[in-house]
Amino acid sequence: MSQWLKEGKLKSDQAKPIEIHWIQMSPELAGKLSYVTKLSRDPGLLNELMSDGERQAEALLAQLR
Numbered sequence: 097m098s099q100w101l102k103e104g105k106l107k108s109d110q111a112k113p114i115e116i117h118w119i120q121m122s123p124e125l126a127g128k129l130s131y132v133t134k135l136s137r138d139p140g141l142l143n144e145l146m147s148d149g150e151r152q153a154e155a156l157l158a159q160l161r
Contacts, residue, residue, distance in 0.1 A: 098113040098114055101113050117156060117160070119152050120152060121149070121152065122148050122151070125148045
């Protein structure tokens, strides 16, 4: 829909273009995970994933500022 608005194919007073940004896992963490970790409920792994996500989110926000 955002693309249609930008291209003028859709005219609407109620819609506006939006941007969606992705927060990706760091390459370092992604490189050490295996398929088995997708099923793991290990608290240490979950904390590592959440910490990495927070760092990646901070990096994205800094980039957007």
